[in-house]
Structures are given as structure tokens and as C-alpha cells.
Amino acid sequence: MGAAAIELTDVRKVYRKNRIEIPVLEGLDLRIESGTFVVLMGPSGSGKSTLLHLIGGLDQPTSGRVRVGDYHLEEMTERELTTWRSRHVGFIFQMYHLVPVLTAAQNVELPLLLFRMSAAERRERVRTALSVVGLEDRMDHRPNQLSGGQEQRVAIARAIVTDPEVILADEPTGDLDAQTSEGILNLLNLLNTDFGKTILMVTHDPKAAAHGQRTLHLDKGVLERDTMHAPRAAAAASVN
Amino acid sequence: MTITYVLMQNLRRNRLRTALTAIAFALPMAVFVSAISFVAMFVRIAQANEKELRLGVHHRTTLTNYLPDGLRRKIEGLDPQRTRLSAVCGMRWFGGRVPETPNALTSLAADADTFPIVYSELDLTPEDTALWQRDKRAAIVGMGPAETYHWKVGQRVVLESTVPPYLSLDFNIIKISDNEMRTNFFYFRRDYLEDSLKEVNADGARCNIFWIKCQSAEAMRSLQEEIDRMTANTPDETKTEDENAFVANFTQALGDIPGLMQVMAAVVVFIIALVAGNTMMMSFRERTRELAVFKAIGFQAPRVFSIIMAESVMLATIGSLLGVVPTATFLLFFPITMFRFGPISRIEVSPLAVVVSLTIALLVGLLAGVWPAYQAMRLRTVDALRRVA
Numbered sequence: 129m130g131a132a133a134i135e136l137t138d139v140r141k142v143y144r145k146n147r148i149e150i151p152v153l154e155g156l157d158l159r160i161e162s163g164t165f166v167v168l169m170g171p172s173g174s175g176k177s178t179l180l181h182l183i184g185g186l187d188q189p190t191s192g193r194v195r196v197g198d199y200h201l202e203e204m205t206e207r208e209l210t211t212w213r214s215r216h217v218g219f220i221f222q223m224y225h226l227v228p229v230l231t232a233a234q235n236v237e238l239p240l241l242l243f244r245m246s247a248a249e250r251r252e253r254v255r256t257a258l259s260v261v262g263l264e265d266r267m268d269h270r271p272n273q274l275s276g277g278q279e280q281r282v283a284i285a286r287a288i289v290t291d292p293e294v295i296l297a298d299e300p301t302g303d304l305d306a307q308t309s310e311g312i313l314n315l316l317n318l319l320n321t322d323f324g325k326t327i328l329m330v331t332h333d334p335k336a337a338a339h340g341q342r343t344l345h346l347d348k349g350v351l352e353r354d355t356m357h358a359p360r361a362a363a364a365a366s367v368n
Numbered sequence: 369m370t371i372t373y374v375l376m377q378n379l380r381r382n383r384l385r386t387a388l389t390a391i392a393f394a395l396p397m398a399v400f401v402s403a404i405s406f407v408a409m410f411v412r413i414a415q416a417n418e419k420e421l422r423l424g425v426h427h428r429t430t431l432t433n434y435l436p437d438g439l440r441r442k443i444e445g446l447d448p449q450r451t452r453l454s455a456v457c458g459m460r461w462f463g464g465r466v467p468e469t470p471n472a473l474t475s476l477a478a479d480a481d482t483f484p485i486v487y488s489e490l491d492l493t494p495e496d497t498a499l500w501q502r503d504k505r506a507a508i509v510g511m512g513p514a515e516t517y518h519w520k521v522g523q524r525v526v527l528e529s530t531v532p533p534y535l536s537l538d539f540n541i542i543k544i545s546d547n548e549m550r551t552n553f554f555y556f557r558r559d560y561l562e563d564s565l566k567e568v569n570a571d572g573a574r575c576n577i578f579w580i581k582c583q584s585a586e587a588m589r590s591l592q593e594e595i596d597r598m599t600a601n602t603p604d605e606t607k608t609e610d611e612n613a614f615v616a617n618f619t620q621a622l623g624d625i626p627g628l629m630q631v632m633a634a635v636v637v638f639i640i641a642l643v644a645g646n647t648m649m650m651s652f653r654e655r656t657r658e659l660a661v662f663k664a665i666g667f668q669a670p671r672v673f674s675i676i677m678a679e680s681v682m683l684a685t686i687g688s689l690l691g692v693v694p695t696a697t698f699l700l701f702f703p704i705t706m707f708r709f710g711p712i713s714r715i716e717v718s719p720l721a722v723v724v725s726l727t728i729a730l731l732v733g734l735l736a737g738v739w740p741a742y743q744a745m746r747l748r749t750v751d752a753l754r755r756v757a
Contacts, residue, residue: 177753186664187750207668214666221753225661229377234369239665241371250369286665298753 133162133294133326134183139192141178141349152178154349155192160342162293165320165327167340174346176330177298183328184217184296185209197293214242218287218325220297224279226271226286232258232278233267236285243290257285260323261315277308284315288325295319297329301336313339375678378651379686385647386683392643393687393732396636397725398695403629403636405699405721412718417611420489423580423588424614425595428605432461434574435604440479443578446594452587455485458575460558464527464537466517472530473513475554477561486581487555490545499542504560507539512552514544527554533570537561579611637728640687644736648680652740659744660752673745680737681730688729696722 141153152175160166168176181187182194185201186209194201199212213219226235233254240250258264261281271279280300287295297316301309317339319325329340337343338357345353379386425443427433440456447453457479464475484490484497490508492500500506509519519525519541528536539556562572582588592608599606652659659672667675696717 181750181753184664186753210663210666210668213664219661219664221661223657225657227374227377227658229381230369230374234374234377237369238374238662241369241374242666 133164133197134158134160134328135193135195136179136182137193137195139182139189139194141175141182141187142190152349153182153189156349156351158344158351160326160328162326163320163324164342165317165340166329167337167343168328168330168346169332169334169337169343170346170352175349176346179346180296180298180328180330183294184219185213214239215290216292216294218290218292218295220280220283220287220295220300222299222302224271224276224283224303226279226282228271231268231270232263232274232282232285235271235282236289239286239290253289254285257289258282260288260319261285275308276304277311280304280308280312281315284312284319288319288323292325294326294328297327299330299332301331301333306335309333309336371675372678375675375682378679379683381651385650389644389647389683390687390690393640393684393729394691396640397688397691397729400633400636400728401692401695401717401721401725402699403633404724405717407629407633408718408721413615414612416489417615420611421582421585421588422486422611423582423592423595423608424611425578425580425606425608426576426614428599428607431576434460434576435578435606437573437575439575439599439604439606440578442598443580443591443595446591446598447587452583452591454581454583455482457482457486457579457581458558459577459579460561460574461531461576462527462535462537462556462561463530464554465530467526467528467536473527473554474552475527475556477558478555480557480559482581483555483557486579487550488581489550490543490547492543496543500557503540503542504557504563505538505540506542507554507556508543508545509541509555510545510547510551510553513554514541519544533565533568535561535564535568537564577614637732640684641732641735644680644684644687644732645739647683648676648736648740651679652676652744656747656752659747660749663747663749664753669745672747673741676741676744677734677737680741681733684729684733684736685726688726692717692722692725692729 136156136158139153139156139158140151143150143152152173156175156179158179168179170176178187182189182201183196185196185204189202192202197216199216201209201212204212226232227238230238233251236254236257237250240253243250245253255264255267258267261284263278263281263285266274266278266282269278271282274282280303284300295316300316301312304312313336316327316329320327327340329336331337341357343353343355343357344351345355425435425439427435437458440458443456444453459479460477462475462477463472465472478487480501484492484500492508496508500508507525513519517525521541521544523541524538525541526536526538528534537556537560545551558575565572580591582591588610592610595608596606662672662675663669699717
């Protein structure tokens with residue numbers, strides 16, 4: 129077993145709405161090794177996204193501990209978490225959320241504005257990130273000039289441009305057709321195998337889940353099933 | 369790429385809305401800068417008046433009630449040594465207009481001997497004064513009517529009175545004053561008017577107002593009290609006031625235009641604050657998810673706050689510049705000289721009015737942006753993203 133990149137210990141998350149407590153995660157224990165591609169599955173409301181948000185430092189557990197790398201997230205302030213996210217986590221969302229008035233390159237460059245870095249170095253990093261996702265020739269295109277799959281690739285480039293250890297993807301293929309989804313999943317496989325990124329991906333799609341090495345099934349806030357399987361050979365496949 | 373570039377690009381997001389909002393800023397700011405310039409002109413005139421140390425004496429009931437000609441001697445008698453007052457100048461309203469034109473000029477008949485002393489700011493040269501004393505039909509006019517009617521020095525002009533007995537008199541223009549604080553007037557000699565009135569058997573030797581040139585602010589205060597005490601309980605009871613109070617009362621008789629201008633300016637500012645606030649709120653709502661992503665990828669809450677604030681201020685500044693700069697430029701090259709209101713005959717946008725307008729625009733921008741920016745700062749990334757999912 130490799131070094132644990134992510135470790136959750138007895139994590140509970142309860143939302144309060146109109147004085148009513150809604151438990152979302154119930155005493156979750158989880159250990160994810162560095163460099164694995166983990167898929168989170170489960171019905172709506174099972175706590176998948178909440179778990180992703182806790183690991184991404186976007187939310188705090190009601191109780192329990194969340195460790196990512198050397199950081200105990202439950203001990204960190206909002207400000208510290210924000211800084212931590214900018215350096216250690218990359219987010220990929222279902223709806224891409226690119227800034228429509230910026231080009232692909234500028235969207236990818238956005239997280240780098242938070243770093244002390246020369247313009248030349250930023251440009252180089254953006255070029256590298258876009259070449260990894262196969263969009264080097266679309267740098268100056270705006271989101272409305274790109275297909276859905278290309279937009280998601282730009283979002284992936286934005287997620288990896290700061291070279292984070294962990295990539296969190298919330299239904300990254302939920303809005304794409306099967307063929308384009310396959311390309312995106314292959315790209316995630318590539319990031320996992322060739323760049324050693326630890327990837328957590330939420331999906332409802334069993335075909336997408338097959339791209340991971342491990343599948344966690346959540347239901348009603350508890351880990352119902354934890355399945356290890358051989359990684360797909362897709363990483364070797366074309367990312368285009 | 370810089371954050372400023374991102375801000376500029378954000379303004380291009382919905383170009384029509386940005387343009388409409390900018391126009392919504394520009395037009396009221398054009399009105400605002402004009403209104404402020406108008407009020408500023410009043411303030412400048414008031415400041416100039418203060419320096420002149422002049423007291424105006426008129427009938428307590430109303431300015432249209434005449435005071436006897438002899439009151440001048442009584443006033444002069446209060447200070448025979450001339451330690452407090454320099455001169456007293458009686459004036460009578462003529463209300464003359466150029467034939468075939470609708471508007472009466474601020475035309476006043478003034479005592480020939482003391483007028484150059486009491487109105488020393490008109491900078492009459494010894495030659496001008498000599499000409500004024502020598503020529504009974506002499507007239508001294510301000511730039512306002514001179515520009516409006518294209519009058520020149522040496523020109524012979526005719527004015528028809530709009531008050532009984534509706535005299536028609538001809539004058540020789542001996543001076544066109546370039547005093548910016550006193551542009552809208554037409555002064556001529558009172559003896560010419562009185563003689564002309566006698567010719568038609570009308571009542572003569574009366575004044576609407578006596579202007580007293582004082583030697584100090586202290587002298588003004590003491591004379592003001594003494595004159596009103598002297599005429600108390602007589603048919604010619606007076607009200608003596610300094611020039612600013614007189615101008616203020618006079619203009620307020622026509623409606624408190626400067627006050628209304630200030631109210632209008634405040635309303636304009638309030639309206640554009642609402643418009644800009646609404647726009648910024650819409651812009652924030654449309655971009656809630658995007659701002660959530662900004663926070664997710666590491667933008668701190670204060671930075672998100674400052675992004676929205678900067679956008680709001682940028683929009684306000686652009687809109688205001690679009691309103692203020694063309695207005696100021698236009699009025700610089702084409703001042704409104706046909707305008708007639710009290711002592712003002714032209715409106716020019718002062719640099720101060722431009723600075724005030726742009727400062728207010730900046731404040732409006734800050735005010736409009738503060739709530740959406742606060743909302744953006746407080747935005748919980750998880751909630752905003754969940755709304756999407």
C-alpha cells in the first residue's frame with residue numbers, strides 16, 4: 129500500500145436547514161493512496177459531492193478529521209483553506225465554468241494570477257497545460273468558439289496548471305456525449321498514470337467508473353461498497 | 369494577463385447592458401455637472417460680492433416699491449466723515465428690452481456721480497469714467513447682452529422699457545465690461561431716465577434700491593442697523609442687506625433655482641446609484657457560479673470583493689467620463705450665453721465641477737458595488753456550486 133494522499137477519520141457532515149438537521153455523511157473512514165484514480169458513485173443525496181467538497185477544502189466536516197497530504201483541513205481557517213486549494217487541488221466541474229470573455233489560454237492562466245510568477249513563466253505553464261489536454265492550437269479561442277468537450281479540456285488544463293497533487297472532478301462527463309466523455313476520461317487516466325495525479329471523480333455513469341482503479345459506493349452517507357479493480361488501459365489511448 | 373484585464377473583459381461580457389448602464393450614468397452626470405456648475409457660479413458670485421462690501425437698501429415691503437430720491441442724502445448723512453461708507457448709488461429699474469425681442473435685460477439707471485465708485489470692480493478707466501460723466505446717454509454693459517446682441521463700444525442702441533410709462537430710450541455704449549462675476553447687466557445714468565420721465569410727466573426722482581459701498585465688514589453691520597432704524601415706522605421703511613442676501617432673496621423670488629438645482633443633482637445621484645446598483649446586482653447574480661469557481665481555485669474572499677467593487681467603480685467612471693467630458697468640452701467652446709438668471713448670463717463648467725462630478729461618480733460606483741461585492745465575498749462556494757449541480 130502506498131502513502132496515503134487523503135485520509136478521512138470518522139467524518140460526519142450535518143447540514144442544518146430551518147432547525148432541521150440533515151445528516152449527509154455518517155462517520156466516514158477513508159484512506160486513498162497517492163496516485164490512485166478513485167471513482168465516487170451513489171444515488172443523488174448519498175453524500176458524494178459533499179465528500180468531494182470536504183476533501184477539496186471547500187467545506188468543513190461537522191466532526192472528524194480530513195487530512196490531505198500533510199494538511200489537516202479541519203484545523204484550517206477559511207483563508208488558509210483558500211490558499212491551500214490554490215496550490216494543492218485542481219477542480220473540474222460538470223458545467224466547466226469557464227469565463228466566457230476570456231480566451232482558453234486566459235482561462236487556464238487565471239489560477240496563476242495568485243502566484244508570484246513572471247508573465248513568461250505563466251505563458252509557458254499555460255502552453256504546457258493546454259498541450260497536455262491537446263488544445264495547444266485553441267489557445268486564443270473563447271469558450272463559445274469551443275465544443276463542450278473542448279471546454280471541459282480547457283477546464284482540466286485550468287485544474288492542472290498549478291500542478292496540484294489532487295484533482296477533484298464532479299461529474300466531468302455529465303454534460304457530454306459518450307464519445308467526448310471517453311476522450312475526457314482518457315485524459316484523466318493520462319493525468320493519473322503519466323503525471324501521478326491523485327484523482328477523485330464523482331459520476332453516475334458505470335462506464336466512466338470503469339476508468340478508475342477503485343470505486344467507492346456511497347449511500348445515505350455511509351460507504352456501502354469499496355471496489356478495487358484493474359485500471360483501464362485507456363490511459364495509453366489517444367486523448368484526442 | 370492581469371486582474372485589471374479580467375475586469376475590463378468582464379465589462380464586455382454584456383456589451384449592450386454595459387453601454388446602456390454607461391449611458392444611464394452619462395446623461396444624468398451631464399445634467400449633474402451642469403447643475404453643479406450653475407450652483408458653483410452662484411457661489412463664485414457670492415464670494416466676489418462679499419469682497420465688494422456693498423449694502424443694498426430697498427423698501428421693506430418689496431423691491432418694486434420705490435424709495436424717495438432724498439434717502440441717499442440721509443444715508444450719506446449717517447457718515448459725514450466718510451469713515452464707514454465710500455459712496456451711495458441710487459438705482460432704478462428700467463426693465464428695457466431690445467425692440468422686437470421678448471426678454472427684458474437687467475437694465476438699471478444709476479447715479480452718475482457715484483456709480484464708478486460703488487461698482488469699482490467694473491474697472492472703469494479714467495477715460496471711461498470721464499465719458500460716463502460727460503455723456504448723459506452713456507451705457508455700460510456686461511458681456512452677456514453684448515454677446516447676445518453683438519454690441520460694440522461706440523454703438524448706439526435703443527431699449528424699450530417694459531414698465532410704465534414704457535419709455536423708449538437710446539444709449540451710447542461706452543464700455544463692455546469683461547468682469548466674469550457681473551456679466552448680465554445694462555447700466556445707464558439715472559439723470560437721463562429721470563429727465564425722460566419728466567418729459568412725459570411721469571413720477572421721477574425715485575429709486576428701487578440704493579447700493580452703499582462700505583469700507584469694512586464692521587461698517588456694513590453698523591450701517592445696516594442704523595439705516596433700518598432711521599426709516600423704521602415711516603412710509604418708506606427699508607430693508608438693508610448685504611449683496612449676497614439681496615441676490616439670494618431676489619433669485620428666490622423667482623423660485624429657489626440654486627436650491628432646486630442642488631436637489632435635482634442629489635436626485636440624479638440617487639437614481640444613478642440605483643441604476644448602477646441594480647446592474648451590479650444582476651451582474652453578480654449571473655456570475656454566482658463563476659465567482660464560486662474563482663473562490664474554489666484560490667481567490668480569497670476580499671479579492672473577490674475588490675473585483676466586484678473595481679468593476680462597479682470602473683463602470684461608473686467610464687459612464688461619468690462619457691457624460692462629464694463632452695459636456696465640459698461643449699460648454700467650454702460653446703458657453704450658454706443666452707441663459708438669463710439673476711446675475712448669471714453664461715454657464716461654463718468649472719474644473720471644480722468636473723472634479724466634484726467625477727468624485728461623486730466614484731462614490732456612486734463604490735455605493736452601487738458594495739452590496740453585490742459583499743454578497744460575492746460572503747458567497748459559500750459549496751452552496752453556489754450545489755445550485756448548479
